[in-house]
Each structure stands twice: as structure tokens, then as C-alpha cells.
Amino acid sequence: MSPELEILAIAVVTAVAAALPGTYLVLRRTAMVSDAISHAILPGIVVAFFLTQNLNSPLLLVAAAATGVLTVVLIEALIRSRLVPEDASIGIVFPALFSIGVILISRHASDVHLDTDAVLLGELAFAPFQRLTVGGIDLGPTALWSMGTILLINAALIILAWKELKLATVDASLAALLGFHPLVVHYGLMTMVSVTAVGAFDAVGSILVVALMIAPPATAYLLAERLGPMIGLAAVIAAVAATMGWAAAMALDVSIAGSIATACGVVFAVAFLMAPERGLVAQARRRSGQRVDFAVRMLLVHLLHHELTPEAAEECREDGLYRHLGWRESWTRKVVGKAEHRNLIERRAELVLPTDQGRRVADAAVIGFSDS
Amino acid sequence: MDFFGDYTLRVVALGSGVLGAAAGALGSFAYLRRQSLVGDALSHAALPGIAIAFLLTGSKAPLPIMLGAALAGWIATLAVRLVVRRSRVPYDSALGMALAVFFGLGLVLLTWIQKRPDAAQAGLESFLFGQAASLLREDVVAMTILGAACLIVLALLWKEFKLLSFDTEFGESLGRPMRRLDGLFTLLLVVAVVIGLRTVGVVLMSAMVVAPAAAARQLTNRLAPMVIIAAAIGVFSGVTGAVLSSVVPHLPTGPTIVLVLSTVVVVSLVFAPKRGLLWRWIRLGRLQPAAALEPVLMHLYALAQQHPDEPDHGHGLAVLRTMSPVGADLERVLGDLQARGLVNAVGEGLWAPTPIGRREAEKNLDRVVGS
Numbered sequence A: 001m002s003p004e005l006e007i008l009a010i011a012v013v014t015a016v017a018a019a020l021p022g023t024y025l026v027l028r029r030t031a032m033v034s035d036a037i038s039h040a041i042l043p044g045i046v047v048a049f050f051l052t053q054n055l056n057s058p059l060l061l062v063a064a065a066a067t068g069v070l071t072v073v074l075i076e077a078l079i080r081s082r083l084v085p086e087d088a089s090i091g092i093v094f095p096a097l098f099s100i101g102v103i104l105i106s107r108h109a110s111d112v113h114l115d116t117d118a119v120l121l122g123e124l125a126f127a128p129f130q131r132l133t134v135g136g137i138d139l140g141p142t143a144l145w146s147m148g149t150i151l152l153i154n155a156a157l158i159i160l161a162w163k164e165l166k167l168a169t170v171d172a173s174l175a176a177l178l179g180f181h182p183l184v185v186h187y188g189l190m191t192m193v194s195v196t197a198v199g200a201f202d203a204v205g206s207i208l209v210v211a212l213m214i215a216p217p218a219t220a221y222l223l224a225e226r227l228g229p230m231i232g233l234a235a236v237i238a239a240v241a242a243t244m245g246w247a248a249a250m251a252l253d254v255s256i257a258g259s260i261a262t263a264c265g266v267v268f269a270v271a272f273l274m275a276p277e278r279g280l281v282a283q284a285r286r287r288s289g290q291r292v293d294f295a296v297r298m299l300l301v302h303l304l305h306h307e308l309t310p311e312a313a314e315e316c317r318e319d320g321l322y323r324h325l326g327w328r329e330s331w332t333r334k335v336v337g338k339a340e341h342r343n344l345i346e347r348r349a350e351l352v353l354p355t356d357q358g359r360r361v362a363d364a365a366v367i368g369f370s371d372s
Numbered sequence B: 001m002d003f004f005g006d007y008t009l010r011v012v013a014l015g016s017g018v019l020g021a022a023a024g025a026l027g028s029f030a031y032l033r034r035q036s037l038v039g040d041a042l043s044h045a046a047l048p049g050i051a052i053a054f055l056l057t058g059s060k061a062p063l064p065i066m067l068g069a070a071l072a073g074w075i076a077t078l079a080v081r082l083v084v085r086r087s088r089v090p091y092d093s094a095l096g097m098a099l100a101v102f103f104g105l106g107l108v109l110l111t112w113i114q115k116r117p118d119a120a121q122a123g124l125e126s127f128l129f130g131q132a133a134s135l136l137r138e139d140v141v142a143m144t145i146l147g148a149a150c151l152i153v154l155a156l157l158w159k160e161f162k163l164l165s166f167d168t169e170f171g172e173s174l175g176r177p178m179r180r181l182d183g184l185f186t187l188l189l190v191v192a193v194v195i196g197l198r199t200v201g202v203v204l205m206s207a208m209v210v211a212p213a214a215a216a217r218q219l220t221n222r223l224a225p226m227v228i229i230a231a232a233i234g235v236f237s238g239v240t241g242a243v244l245s246s247v248v249p250h251l252p253t254g255p256t257i258v259l260v261l262s263t264v265v266v267v268s269l270v271f272a273p274k275r276g277l278l279w280r281w282i283r284l285g286r287l288q289p290a291a292a293l294e295p296v297l298m299h300l301y302a303l304a305q306q307h308p309d310e311p312d313h314g315h316g317l318a319v320l321r322t323m324s325p326v327g328a329d330l331e332r333v334l335g336d337l338q339a340r341g342l343v344n345a346v347g348e349g350l351w352a353p354t355p356i357g358r359r360e361a362e363k364n365l366d367r368v369v370g371s
Helices: A005-026 A034-052 A058-080 A086-107 A117-120 A122-130 A140-161 A162-171 A172-177 A182-223 A227-252 A258-273 A280-306 A318-325 A331-342 A358-372 B007-032 B038-057 B062-087 B091-114 B136-158 B158-166 B168-171 B178-219 B222-245 B253-271 B277-304 B317-323 B330-339 B357-368
Strands: A131-133 A137-141 A345-348 A351-354 B342-345 B350-353
Touching: A005 A034, A005 A122, A005 A140, A005 A162, A005 A227, A005 A258, A034 A058, A034 A086, A034 A122, A034 A182, A034 B091, A058 A086, A058 B038, A058 B062, A086 A227, A086 B317, A122 A137, A122 A182, A131 A140, A131 B277, A137 A140, A137 A351, A140 A162, A140 B091, A162 A172, A162 A182, A172 A318, A182 A227, A182 A331, A182 B091, A227 A258, A227 B091, A227 B277, A227 B342, A258 A280, A258 B007, A258 B091, A280 A318, A280 A331, A280 A345, A280 A351, A280 A358, A318 A331, A318 A351, A331 A345, A351 B317, A351 B357, B007 B136, B007 B178, B007 B253, B038 B062, B038 B091, B062 B091, B062 B136, B091 B158, B091 B222, B136 B158, B136 B178, B136 B253, B158 B168, B158 B178, B168 B178, B178 B222, B178 B253, B222 B253, B253 B277, B277 B330, B277 B350, B277 B357, B350 B357
Parallel strands: none
Antiparallel strands: A131 A137, A345 A351, B342 B350
16 A cells, blocks of 8 residues: 555544544533543653653553543542533643643653654654564554554444443433443543544544544534434544545645544535535525415415405405515515415416415414414 | 843743733633633634734734734634534534634644745744743733733623623623623633733643633632632733743743643632632531431431330341441441440440430431421
8 A cells, every 4th residue: 555545544544433432422512521631641641651662552552541531530520529610620631631741741852752743733644654563564554553443442332332322322310220320331431532532643633633523423413313323424424524634635735634624624514504404504495485485374364364355456466465465576476476386376367366275274374373 | 040130031921921811810701601611722723813824924923923813713713603503513512623623724724834935934833832932022012912902801891791601691681782792702712812822832721711710719709809819820820830931941831831720720629718628528527427426326216216115225236237328337326426425335236325315316306397
């Protein structure tokens, strides 16, 4: 594989691995925890690095993941003390831990090949240089293997604990009542988030981890109605965004992580505008449809009211309708056209008269009003 | 060390102090409105604005860059508001997404700028991680003007912002333009965040907004003292951090300021009068033994009532244990009760209430039944 394709493979695998736990974060309204964890793992990485002197040691992963869980424990201890609200607890804990990490790095800058930029921003372009070799055989980039393993573990955990995760997410009290231990599920999920963030940090940086954990699931949330399809969609969207971002970064020769994060935003923006049920366009169309429906009904009620009365010749004349209804002329023409198209009215001479079907609609509208 | 003689230190400390005051005061309102993480989102979202301002002006003059940063942050908050209002995506997801996506876009622009054969672009990254040491006199002047403007607006619209923080609906019913005030408040917060980017950097800016407010909140229940204390904590931490990092080698300014702030938060969480954890533990420690004693005494009294003719009829531990919560230290509680003369050991593992204990139990009963 060429380095470019290897980068693409790492990006896609990382994106899907992050989208899986991310779906639950979005649904549980704890999305900002991903931000906190992805920053707060820094001191764990640094300390483990001091101990092992090896950036690829598995101990690094364990220590950093443990720091991630510690972050969650600290945040929740603050919340439980009821002295600090939830959002502020997050905002206090992770900068403190991150600061410790930065200070540790700069105090020992001379003997650490670790730098804050790399952790925050990541450099996907360098990921293919770290190779996994077994017995002299090159098996591909290390990051691909580590993220692939994390992806499989995440997928396996979600399938195995499907019921528990789902119930603890939608109804924590019921889950507790049925003996599902929502707290265990919660910390399990947080461990998953930590491990994923740690695995991804040196390849893609902590900010992209946040984008990948939140944006694809949030996009899927606009499109899906059920948990299963939502997770599936989130994974597909993550892969698509990663590919788009990668392609753009290759073409423009810019930061790959930044480009993928931007692509995540673009995909979300498209869904936000165009989603079939929930998009802004669908909302606007629904609203204007309702407006026309309502106007048609008002027109029919007006016609029914004056039909067979002496004033009908005046009140139901097509060219006078707009005055009686107090509408603009163009809007009136549009509404009359719609009503005729739906066979609710018919034109006779200069008059507009309701059809039988139109009478029924008008009756229903009036009854609906008198009911409410 | 000569504080007044060292020019760089004076500039850095002044800048950090200004930042601390503005972020502390405005952060108090954000904290009360449960918008503590907006600072975090704003500071990340400012990055593309910085890059675009640089692309347009070709210089790193503080004012255009700050303006660009503020504009980008402001657009990000508008985007968050739009998404929350018009879709079912929850607030925290929208915030996190805006943060990461804007930051990613900023990164793209920054790497694109860095490719240009243009020496002027060097140093733009200092906005990412903060480089207090690179602050110049003109930076601090710009920061002071903006910070002072924020605080003046805050003072002028004090009552309105108070209303916004505590009872928006009431404000609306009074006919105050609450939505516009909300927008204005966000703008002030944007400015405060932008002031701090060069000093503490993107990641740590959120602590400058949240931590002083959190510490001040423990010390008072009133808004005005809280804002003043938060601003004072901000100034103290900013200046202390700046001085510390100049005295100790290899101690970066931003993280040092944040650690000083975190220490202040921990101290006030533990030691704050009335609210503090220390007082809570002391109170609990005083209450707990007494609270454990009463039920056991009442159980023993209830058992004794079944043998009205034998005041010294003993009751076994096993019975008492079934009546008590799981894991209760029954032996210790009985020992305490005996020390107070309320119960007596009448045999091996057998207990009975004393006459004083019975009277005490009847008093308790009266109190419960009587109320």
C-alpha cells in the first residue's frame, strides 16, 4: 500500500472506532466528556513515557486510558459534591490535568521526544512511518493495527452489552431497577472512550478525536429513528467524512486531521439542511405546506358560509375573494389554484363554489374549531 | 527578582492580570447560566478567525487578529444556537462539534498559510498554546482596552445581566430584550476569551472562565461579591502564575496560571465557610453517631415493651441485627448506648434498655407521634 492509502485506511478505521462509543455519548448528553478525556490523558501519556521511554509501549496506552477514567471519576466526584454544576466540573478538571501534562513535558523537554502540538493536533501524515514488524516482516503501520484492534474491541463490547448500554442510555433508573448496574455500564463506556482517545491521539490528535466522536453520531441522530440504524449510519458517515477530509487534504496539502474535522462539519451541515424529516429545508417545506393547507380550509369555510345566500354573487366571485379574505391577490390565486387542483372547488361562471368533497373538508375544519 | 525592573515580566504579569479580571467577572455569569464550557468552545472556534484575519491583513497586529478571532467565535456560538433550536441535537453535542470543526478548519487554514513563502506568518501558532513571554506592550494595551470595555458594559447592564442569569422568563415578561442581551453577553465572553488566547492558549482558556467563578461561588451566595471575588481570583492567579513561571525555569506561563487557579478552587471547595467540604465532614461526623444510636435504642425499647413485667429481659444481638440496616456496627452502637447509660448488658450478648433509656425512647416516640 502506498503511504497515502495507508493514511486513508488509518483515518477510516479511527473514524469508525470513535463513532461507536460517540453515539452513546451524544445520546447520553455527555459529549463534552470526550473533549475532557482527550485532553486530560496527556499527563498519563507523559508519565508512562518517562517510565518506559518508549512511545509505542502498551503501558502508555494503559496509563493514559487510566488517566481518562480518572478524569471522569474526578468530574463526577465534583458533581456529586453538589458544590459545582456538571459543565463547570468538566471545565475545571481537564485543563488542570492538561496543564500538569504540559508542565511535565516542558520541564523535561530535553529528554522527551513528545510535544504538545503532536498530542493536540496529531500528524496523520507521519503515522505510516511507524511500522509494525514481526520477525522482520513489515505488517503495515502500527496505528492501523492499534486502531483496528480498538475498533474490533469497541464493536464487540457494543454487541455484547447491547441491551445494557441501550437501557442505561435511554432510562438509567429503569436499568438500575432491573439490576443492570448503570454505573458499571457508564464507567465501561468511559473506559471505551478513553482507550479510543488514547489510541487515536498520536495519529490524529485530540481535537479530531472530539470531532469524530461527536459529529458523525450527531449527523446520524438527524437521520435515524432507532439506535441500531443510528450506530450503523454514524459508522458509515464517519468513514465517508474521513475519506472526504483525506482527499481534500491530499489535494490542498494541508493538515489531514483538520481537514477531516472540517469534513465532519460539512457532512453534518448538509444533513442539518437536507435531512428528509428533520432538515431545515424539510421543516420549511412542511411549514409552507401547512400554511397552504390552512388557507385552503379557510377559503372553503368562506365559500360554504356564503353559498346559497343572496350575497354569494358578490362574496364568491373569484376576482373579489382576496378582498373578503383579506389576503394578497397573488396568494389568493395560488390558494384557489391549489384547492381546484385538489378537486375541492369548481369554477362556475365567475363564481368559485365548493365541491362535495370541499364541503366535507370545510365541515371538518369548522367542527375541528368548535371542538377546540 | 525585581518585579518593577523586569520589563518582560511586568508586561506579562499585567496582561495575565487583565485577562484574569475580565475572564473571572464574565465567567461568573457564564458559570451561573450553566454555560461554563462556552469558553472552551469559543477559544477553539477562534482559530479560523485568526488565520483569516492574518490572510486578509498580512500582519500579526493584535487588533485585527483579535477581531478575526472574536468574529469566528461569535459565528460558532450562533451556529450552536441554530442547531440546538432547529434540530434535536443536544446542546453539549452541538457545542463539542462546533469546537472541533471550527478548530479543524483553523488548522487547515494555518497549515495552508504556513506553506506560503512568507516570513510574517511565523508565530501564529502561539495562539494555540499561548506564549505569554511573546506578549508585547502593544498586545497588553489592546488587551487592557478590550478588557476594560467588557467590564464597563458589564457594569452598565448589571441589572439586565443579573436578570438574564437568574430568571430569563421574568425578564421577558418585563419586556426586556432578553435574546439580544444573551447575544451581547456572548459577545463580551468572546472578547474576554480572545484577550486570553495569546497568554494561556486555546485549551487552557476554558479554565480561566470557569475556575475563578467556581471558587468564588463557594465563598458567597450573592452575585456582586461573587463577580468581584472571581475577578480578584483571576487577577491573583494570572499575576502569580506569570511571576512563578518567570522565576522557575521551564515553567510555561499558561499551565502555571491554570494550576494556581486549580489550587484556589480546591482550597475554596474544602475550606469555604458554610459550604466547604471540611465543614460538611465535621457536621456529618458529629451527626452520624447520634443518628445511628437512636434506631437501635428504639428497637430495643419496642422489644422490651413485649415483656412489661420483666424490665431486665434481655434481647439477643441476632434479633437486633435483623431489625437494623445491613452492615451496621451493632456492637459499637450498643457500647455507645451503654456508655450513655441508656442500655445495659444483662447477659452474654443480651441487652435491655435501662429506665433512663426507656424514658428517652418514650420522649422520642412522643416527638414523632406528636408532630
